[in-house]
Amino acid sequence: MTEDDLLALLSGSLPYLLGALLLILVVFKGIRIVSQSEKHVVERFGRLHSVLGPGINFVVPFLDVIAHKISILERQLPTASQDAITRDNVLVQVDTSVFYRIIEPEKTVYRIRDVDAAIATTVAGIVRAEIGKMDLDDVQSNRSQLISTIKSSVEDAVDDWGIEVTRAEILDVNLDQATRDAMLQQLNAERARRAQVTEAEGKKRSVELAADAELYAAQQTAKARRIQAEAEAYATGVVAEAIAKNGLEAAQYQVALKQVEALNALGNGAGKQTIILPANALEAFGDAFKLLKGGR
Numbered sequence: 465m466t467e468d469d470l471l472a473l474l475s476g477s478l479p480y481l482l483g484a485l486l487l488i489l490v491v492f493k494g495i496r497i498v499s500q501s502e503k504h505v506v507e508r509f510g511r512l513h514s515v516l517g518p519g520i521n522f523v524v525p526f527l528d529v530i531a532h533k534i535s536i537l538e539r540q541l542p543t544a545s546q547d548a549i550t551r552d553n554v555l556v557q558v559d560t561s562v563f564y565r566i567i568e569p570e571k572t573v574y575r576i577r578d579v580d581a582a583i584a585t586t587v588a589g590i591v592r593a594e595i596g597k598m599d600l601d602d603v604q605s606n607r608s609q610l611i612s613t614i615k616s617s618v619e620d621a622v623d624d625w626g627i628e629v630t631r632a633e634i635l636d637v638n639l640d641q642a643t644r645d646a647m648l649q650q651l652n653a654e655r656a657r658r659a660q661v662t663e664a665e666g667k668k669r670s671v672e673l674a675a676d677a678e679l680y681a682a683q684q685t686a687k688a689r690r691i692q693a694e695a696e697a698y699a700t701g702v703v704a705e706a707i708a709k710n711g712l713e714a715a716q717y718q719v720a721l722k723q724v725e726a727l728n729a730l731g732n733g734a735g736k737q738t739i740i741l742p743a744n745a746l747e748a749f750g751d752a753f754k755l756l757k758g759g760r
Contacts (some may be wrong), residue, residue: 493525503569505532515570526534534569538559538630541580544625546588548595550603554643558595559635562587568626581621587632590617 497520498504504516506528512529523530537633541562562583564573576582595603603610615632622629639647697710 490525496521507531508603532573538565548592552599554600561633563631571626586621650719713745
């Protein structure tokens with residue numbers, strides 16, 4: 465084949481080659497494969513046309529342009545520190561971090577330029593506003609409630625940007641050294657107060673227990689006296705009944721018996737080696753035996 469024949473062949477097949485190249489280019493431009501972690505914003509003549517999701521998508525070649533490729537993975541803003549003043553006029557420094565993801569890219573790319581900076585500014589303002597409503601003690605003790613409130617407020621603020629706030633965290637609440645020293649003094653004073661209260665309650669309880677013991681002892685003494693009085697009353701009743709039945713002899717017997725018991729107690733006393741008996745002591749013994757035998 466001569467050079468002229470080769471040129472003639474190429475000139476005859478050139479339109480077919482150009483057509484094939486154009487077809488390949490149209491297919492390449494008309495098919496878009498989007499990964500699972502992205503969404504693509506399509507513009508037609510400079511205006512928003514559609515949003516391509518993960519998978520195979522078809523567009524009009526040369527008319528539709530992929531203007532933005534947006535990642536839909538969750539993102540974390542860098543840890544930010546902002547100063548805030550509590551309701552009781554204490555200056556605190558709050559470290560915050562926010563997690564979010566883009567769920568509507570068409571809103572994000574056309575309504576806000578710098579998403580991270582906008583969210584950081586919004587979070588800082590909301591944190592200052594919420595902490596300004598709370599005392600320092602509430603900020604320290606109700607951190608979970610504060611985080612929930614901040615997250616809800618940020619979600620409402622960024623709703624028009626097509627963003628979902630997945631989590632908001634307060635990493636730390638820092639105080640200046642003067643405030644820390646004052647809180648330490650207050651804590652020590654509170655501990656001392658609790659110790660004094662505990663000691664006072666212990667003394668009070670001790671006094672109450674001692675009073676209860678005395679009351680119990682008095683009750684038992686009164687009970688013993690009552691039983692003794694009942695016994696003496698019973699004995700007196702028995703004696704009275706005997707006197708009523710036996711007359712004067714029973715009374716004389718009781719008197720003589722009491723004299724004998726008194727002498728016996730006197731003899732059993734400690735350190736008493738010599739006992740002086742009254743003149744009628746022996747007569748009392750004799751009278752008691754006589755009465756016991758029934759004699760006069």
